[in-house]
Amino acid sequence: MTTTMTKPPADAVPEPPKNGGRRRGPKAARAGGQHHAGPVAYIILIVFTLVSIFPLFWTAVAASRDNARLADTPPPFWFGANLFEKLEVAWSDANLGEAFLNTTIVAGVSSLTIVFLSTIAGFAFAKLRFRGRGALMLIVIGTMMVPPQLQVIPLYMMVAKLDWTDQLQAVILPSLVSAFGVFFMRQYLLQALPDEIIEAARVDGAGSWRVIWHVVFPAARPAMAVLGMLMFVQTWNDFLWPFLVLTQLGNPTVQVAVAGLGRGYTPDQALIMAGALLSTLPLLLVFAIFGKQIVGGIMQGAVKG
Amino acid sequence: MPTRHDSAAPPTEGGAAPARPPVESAAEERRRARLSRRWQRDVRWSPYAFVSPFFLLFVAFGLFPLLYTGWASLHAVELTAPTDMSWVGLRNFTRIFDDEFFWNAARNTLIIGVISTVPQLMMALGIAHILNYKLRASTFYRVVMLAPYATSIAAATLVFVLLFGRDYGMINWGLGLLGFDHIDWQNGEWYSKIAVSTIVIWRWTGYNALIYLAAMQAIPQDLYESAALDGASRWKQFLHVTLPSLRPTILFTVVVSTIGASQLFAEPLLFDANKGASGGSQHQFQTLGLYLYEQGWVNQHLGRASAIAWTMFLILIVVGIVNYVISRRLRASS
Numbered sequence: 163m164t165t166t167m168t169k170p171p172a173d174a175v176p177e178p179p180k181n182g183g184r185r186r187g188p189k190a191a192r193a194g195g196q197h198h199a200g201p202v203a204y205i206i207l208i209v210f211t212l213v214s215i216f217p218l219f220w221t222a223v224a225a226s227r228d229n230a231r232l233a234d235t236p237p238p239f240w241f242g243a244n245l246f247e248k249l250e251v252a253w254s255d256a257n258l259g260e261a262f263l264n265t266t267i268v269a270g271v272s273s274l275t276i277v278f279l280s281t282i283a284g285f286a287f288a289k290l291r292f293r294g295r296g297a298l299m300l301i302v303i304g305t306m307m308v309p310p311q312l313q314v315i316p317l318y319m320m321v322a323k324l325d326w327t328d329q330l331q332a333v334i335l336p337s338l339v340s341a342f343g344v345f346f347m348r349q350y351l352l353q354a355l356p357d358e359i360i361e362a363a364r365v366d367g368a369g370s371w372r373v374i375w376h377v378v379f380p381a382a383r384p385a386m387a388v389l390g391m392l393m394f395v396q397t398w399n400d401f402l403w404p405f406l407v408l409t410q411l412g413n414p415t416v417q418v419a420v421a422g423l424g425r426g427y428t429p430d431q432a433l434i435m436a437g438a439l440l441s442t443l444p445l446l447l448v449f450a451i452f453g454k455q456i457v458g459g460i461m462q463g464a465v466k467g
Numbered sequence: 468m469p470t471r472h473d474s475a476a477p478p479t480e481g482g483a484a485p486a487r488p489p490v491e492s493a494a495e496e497r498r499r500a501r502l503s504r505r506w507q508r509d510v511r512w513s514p515y516a517f518v519s520p521f522f523l524l525f526v527a528f529g530l531f532p533l534l535y536t537g538w539a540s541l542h543a544v545e546l547t548a549p550t551d552m553s554w555v556g557l558r559n560f561t562r563i564f565d566d567e568f569f570w571n572a573a574r575n576t577l578i579i580g581v582i583s584t585v586p587q588l589m590m591a592l593g594i595a596h597i598l599n600y601k602l603r604a605s606t607f608y609r610v611v612m613l614a615p616y617a618t619s620i621a622a623a624t625l626v627f628v629l630l631f632g633r634d635y636g637m638i639n640w641g642l643g644l645l646g647f648d649h650i651d652w653q654n655g656e657w658y659s660k661i662a663v664s665t666i667v668i669w670r671w672t673g674y675n676a677l678i679y680l681a682a683m684q685a686i687p688q689d690l691y692e693s694a695a696l697d698g699a700s701r702w703k704q705f706l707h708v709t710l711p712s713l714r715p716t717i718l719f720t721v722v723v724s725t726i727g728a729s730q731l732f733a734e735p736l737l738f739d740a741n742k743g744a745s746g747g748s749q750h751q752f753q754t755l756g757l758y759l760y761e762q763g764w765v766n767q768h769l770g771r772a773s774a775i776a777w778t779m780f781l782i783l784i785v786v787g788i789v790n791y792v793i794s795r796r797l798r799a800s801s
Contacts, residue, residue, distance in 0.1 A: 197701075199600035207597055211611050214673060217626045218614060220637070224629060232629070237637045279520045286517035298518060305529055309730050309783065311759055312776045315769055316535035317528065319549040339524040369506075370513035399619040401733045402756075406764065421621045421737060431629055438622035445617040453610030460613075460674065461681035 218442070225249065225436035232431050244432065252423065252436035261419040262444075264330060265398055268415060272337040273393035277386050280340060284347025285378045289360060299348075305341040314406055321407055332407045333415065337397055343389055350385035350462070351378070388459030391452055395445055416441045540774040546767035559774035569775065571750050572758035573782075575660065579735075579754060580728030583664035588720055591672050592713075595679035596705065609680075612673030624666055624737040631662045653740050659752045666734045671727075675720050682716035683709060718794050722787065729783055732756035755779050 199207075226245035227238050253259065286292070287299050317336055326332040355378065363373050379386070404415045414422065423437040449456065540559050542552040563569050594612070598605060615623065630637050631652040639649045652662040686709065694704045710717075731754040735746050744761040746753025753761075755775065763772030 197600055199597060199602050203597045203600060203602075207594070207602075207608050210594060210673075211608060213669070214612050214615050217623065217630065217669065218618065220630070221622070221626050224626075233635045235635060235643075236640055237635060279524075282517040283521045286514040290514040290517070292511075292514035295514070298522070302521070305525055307726065307783075307787070308529060308533060309726060309776075309780060311730060311732075311756055312536050312780050313529065313532035315539060315763060315773050315776065316532035319535075319539075319769070320532075322549050336528040339521060339528060341521075341525075344521055369509050370516075374517075395617055399617075401620050405733075406760075417619050417621045420619070420625070421733075423625075434625050435629070438625045442618050442622045445619075446614065449610065449614060449617045453613065454606055457606070457609045457613060457677060460677050461684075 218446070221435050221439045221442075225252075225432055225439050227432055229431055245436075248432050248436040249440060252433050252440060255433065256419040256423050256437050257414075258416065258419060258437070258440055261414050261416045264413065265416040268330060268333050268337070268404075269394045269397040271334050272397045273390050275338045276340045276343045276393045277390045279338070280343030280347045280389060281351075281378065281382050281386055282374060283344045284349075285351055285355075285374065285382075287344065287348045288351040289355060289357065302341045302344050305339075306345070310402060314403060317403070318406060326407075328408055328413050330413070333400075333404050336403065337400065340393060343393065346389055347382065347385060351382060354385070355381045384455075385459070385462075388455055388462070391448065391456055392459060395448070395456075398445060536773045536776050539770055540777050542770050544768075544770040544773075546764060546769050549769060552770075555770070559771050560778070562771065563774060563778055568750060568753070568758060569755075569778075572746070572753045572755045575746070575750075575752055576729060576731065576754045576756075579660050579664050579667075579731060579752065580725065582661065583667040584721070584724040584728055586664075587668045587672050588675060588717070588724065590668075591675035591720075592679055592717075594672070594676040595683055596709070598676065598680050599683045609677060612676060614673075615670045616674045618670065620670070620733040621737060623670055624734050627662070627666045627669075628738055628740075631665075653738075654748060654751070656749070656751050659738075659747055663731070663734050663738055663752050666738070667728070667731070671724070675724075678720060679713060679716060682713050686712045714794070714797065718790065722790055725786055725790070726783065729779060729786075730756050732760065736760070 220239075222245070223238055223241055224232060225248050227242040228244055231238055231242060283302075287295060287302075313336070321327055321332045359377055359381070360373060363377050368376065399417065400415075401417045401421070404418050405421065408414045408418050420434075420437040420441045423434050539552065541554065541556060543555050543559075544552050598608060602608070631639075633639065633649060633651050633653065636652070638652070643649065650658050652658050690708050690712070691704055694708050699707065735752045735754050735757050736744060738752065739745070739747060741748060744753075744757055744765050746757050756779075759772050759775045759779070762775060763769050
């Protein structure tokens with residue numbers, strides 16, 4: 163979806179007087195705005211960027227120091243020598259190997275399932291006619307409003323009754339539905355999938371599942387990728403439910419394991435920071451690689467067609 | 468507009484096809500009819516097949532728990548024996564009204580919600596406005612601003628606990644350089660709330676900025692041009708073109724942030740130096756989400772926790788209605 167298409171060529175509007183002398187580079191032209199940003203705008207952005215990154219950077223700094231140095235003033239601003247040693251200790255202390263495996267399974271299974279179910283449901287809502295479509299779509303949107311606290315108590319009772327506490331399926335099953343996902347895919351398919359293509363496939367004798375497989379999935383692939391990444395980030399970072407249901411430390415997700423590091427009675431701050439860093443590293447890596455696509459996806463989901 | 472694909476299928480019965488060639492055998496006729504019936508069944512029922520997994524899962528893990536929480540809130544249930552329920556009627560709810568900790572938590576949730584949501588959304592609006600200019604490396608800023616969103620609540624909170632430390636925390640050190648006294652971020656009635664809000668603001672401002680930016684880019688450019696022709700300054704344009712066009716998006720983010728704020732749990736849980744669920748030594752930053760957890764999982768009264776959950780839900784519905792009414796008013800007055 164292009165939201166900038168209605169804009170006239172940038173040359174049609176006069177430059178602001180403040181920085182009228184600056185040339186338009188190709189990068190600047192891509193941004194889509196009407197005027198060039200002034201120096202004040204850049205300063206604000208840079209400050210905001212630093213504030214966004216600093217806690218993450220400092221997590222690494224703190225993880226590389228020993229506790230005596232952390233309890234000193236001024237606090238350290240640059241790396242010490244202990245980083246890898248602390249990461250290793252945090253890795254073994256919080257049983258992070260197992261936690262990473264668990265979280266990867268949970269986030270992987272949930273996000274793949276959500277993407278699949280959201281795509282077929284989003285396709286039905288966007289392109290097929292059936293009785294009750296409007297009402298059902300309203301219900302989907304309504305479910306986004308229900309706070310998770312309302313659900314955890316019975317879910318906990320169910321899981322306890324099934325004897326699933328401390329097992330991964332207890333975390334996975336409730337996270338398989340995403341109303342947001344259905345909404346997101348519907349919005350995308352409304353625009354990205356022309357009716358004629360479906361009709362053509364129909365005329366050629368394709369049944370509904372063939373249409374899904376050969377027409378909808380290829381057309382929806384970019385949105386599926388973005389939704390998958392968003393859902394992966396969300397389930398990876400989920401805290402409340404795994405925290406409640408994985409109470410024995412044997413089988414936690416990364417978030418629960420790291421929170422456990424912070425809740426010892428003699429906290430080793432550098433160690434906690436090492437755990438915090440490790441828990442976030444995979445996602446930051448994902449962001450470093452796919453950041454642009456994720457940003458595009460969030461912005462796309464934000465504009466309701 | 469979706470197409471009615473069933474019209475593409477040939478009619479099955481009746482006299483709709485008089486010009487059919489007579490050479491077809493009876494078997495061929497039956498085969499066609501069968502194919503066509505299957506076709507129509509497919510067109511008619513497959514939409515339900517496509518949406519049903521979502522609704523089945525939702526009923527099992529969304530709707531049923533929601534209703535069951537209501538049922539449990541009318542009983543005395545303990546965590547130790549979740550299947551042992553004895554009817555107490557509305558007692559769990561009436562108890563809430565005399566419960567000072569509930570009201571304390573409700574007040575804290577409201578305060579933390581306001582002081583995290585309002586600055587967050589205003590800053591997001593400003594950042595989005597700047598990002599909407601022509602910029603060098605604009606994608607870089609957008610991606611970097613989303614880094615806090617990718618950070619888990621647990622990791623973010625643990626870092627901020629250290630940054631907000633009373634004696635050696637970096638924030639107090641910075642304030643000391645500026646000549647301020649050290650602040651006890653953990654124990655101060657207001658300071659602790661500000662600290663918890665800061666974590667929320669840090670994680671979500673960039674995300675909301677991107678949502679606003681997307682909406683800003685959808686505003687037709689000629690609106691700005693005609694405003695400029697009328698002699699409106701940039702600031703006037705922002706006030707009279709950008710803001711009104713963004714109103715639905717702003718309302719959306721307000722609703723989402725309100726829901727998020729009402730659910731605050733991990734931040735106050737992990738911010739607590741006493742490692743408990745009481746939200747500080749004086750319950751100064753205990754939110755409703757945390758109080759629910761304390762009642763249900765620390766004090767093990769699941770029935771009471773259910774009543775708290777439903778009360779929260781009712782409050783949210785009221786907030787939602789108020790939001791809706793206000794936005795209607797705003798729209799009517801403009």
